[in-house]
Amino acid sequence: MSLPFIDLKAQYAALKTSIDARIQRVxxxxxxxxxxxxxxxxxxxxxxxxxxxxxxxxxxxxxxLIALMTLDLQPGDEVITTPFTFAATVETIVLLGGVPVFVDIEPDSCNLDAALIEAAITPRTKAIMPVSLYGQVCDMDAINAIASRHGGIAVMEDAAQSFGATYKGRPSCGLSTWGATSFFPSKPLGCYGDGGALFTDDDALAQAAREIRVHGQSQRYTHTRVGVGGRMDTLQCAVVLGKLERFDWEIARRLAIGERYQQQLGALPLQRLAVREDRDCVWAQFTVQVDEREAVVQALKQAGIPTAIHYPRPLHRQPAYEQRCRVATPLPQAEAAARRVMSLPMSADLSEAQQDEVVAALRAALA
Incomplete structure (x- = not known):
């Protein structure tokens, strides 16, 4: 391919001195x-x-997984979430014996449709897990209000793609009972392997999470609760610390590049992602919806433009989960998005020339 889908090499070149020093210190x-x-x-x-x-x-x-464990999710407990996300969102529910309850997405943002949540609540509902897909936060005020009306159901933001985004001026990960993010290398803030973080204002939940991540230990060899080996390596923390030095710049670049894509693609026969006026999107993926997706993908590949599909099959259609979930509403929007979404090259180091190359190739593919 003539340009990378995500340019981690350019990012490292810009941060090499800081990252190398951080790693050397460890x-x-x-x-x-x-x-x-x-x-x-x-x-x-x-x-x-x-x-x-x-x-x-x-x-x-x-x-x-750890956040759900702190909520004492029991077999048969239900977690309301979206079927249009990566499998990690629901596999953690199923691993604990819970039941993912799917409601549909908004057709223009691909985020969980808050208006459909309340009808899906039952006496077994233990949590609501909205996913801040592609880097844009869901309508968290509406979701929190629904949870509050029903006895204080826990709300967990799956913010794997949205660290650095804001909603009504407040940061993603700080909007609900729990916020959970990922530092997978392709994320807006990534490490050089696996890593993640949990965020809460609740002292008891935070203490439970700290114990669970070290095999349930409240002190060495005192196992107060069932836990996991869930620590983030010191080396990976050092990498993220190095990357934080220009993270504000990277977020500003992502916002600008995303807006430039939106403007340049406005006249093309495709559907752009809608970004609500009260929030922004850090574009973990820059995703559009197209008809005849396979033909478009192949045309872009021939032109040297890499693409990805986030995500080609909704989770209620996945063999591992179709018998382990409850479909609370018809899911036509999730089904349609899975057939049409396509992600384009996106990173803070994407140049205007590279972006113009992508747009020109996409224009030709759609002609």
Whole structure:
């Protein structure tokens, strides 16, 4: 391909001095598990999310799993969520014996449709898990209000793609009972392997999460609760600390590149993602919807433009989950999006020339 889908090499070149120094510091002190960089990163991330607590964990998936464990999710308990997301969102529910309850998405944003949630609530509903898909937060005020009306149901934002985004001026991850993000390398803020973090203002939940991530230990060899091996490596924390140095610049670039894509694609026969006026989108993926997707993908491939499909099959149609979920509403929007979505190259280091190359190739493919 003539240009990368996500340009991690350019990012590293810009941050090489800082990242290398951070990694060298860990190699020098040798505290590879729960070293000082872990607490340093947690403090920095909590400040950015505006939360009292941040708990780093081994991955974004582990973040969701640990958060659900702190809520004492029991077999048969229900979690309302979207079918149009990566499998990690629901696999954590199923691993604990819970039942994913699917409601449909908004056709223009691809985010969970808050207006459909209330009708899906039952006495078994333990949590609501909206996904901030593609880097845009769901309507969290509406979702929190629904949860509050029904006895204070926990709300967990799956913010794997949206760290750095804002909703009504407030940061993603700091909008609900739990916020959970991922530092997978392709995310807006990524490490060089797996990593993730949890965010909350609740002292008891934070303490439970800290114990669960170290095998349920409240102190060494005192296992107060059932836990997992869920720590984030010190080296990966060091990488994220290095990347934080230009993260504000990267978010500004993502917003600008996303807006430029939106403007340049406005006249083409495709559907752009709608970004609500009261929030922004950090474009973890820049995604559009097209007819005849396979033909468009192949034409772009021939032109040297990489693409990806996020996501080609909704989770209620996946063999692992179709018998383990409850479909609370018809899901025509999720089904339609799965047939039509296509993601284009996107990263903070994407140049205008590269972006113009993508747009020109897409225009030709759609002609």
């Amino acid at each position: 190699l020098d002190h040798g505290q590879y598990i729960m070293g000082p960089e872990v607490q340093e990163l947690e403090t920095a991330l909590a400040a950015r999310a505006g939360t009292k607590h941040c708990i780093t964990v081994a991955s974004g998936t582990e973040a969701l």
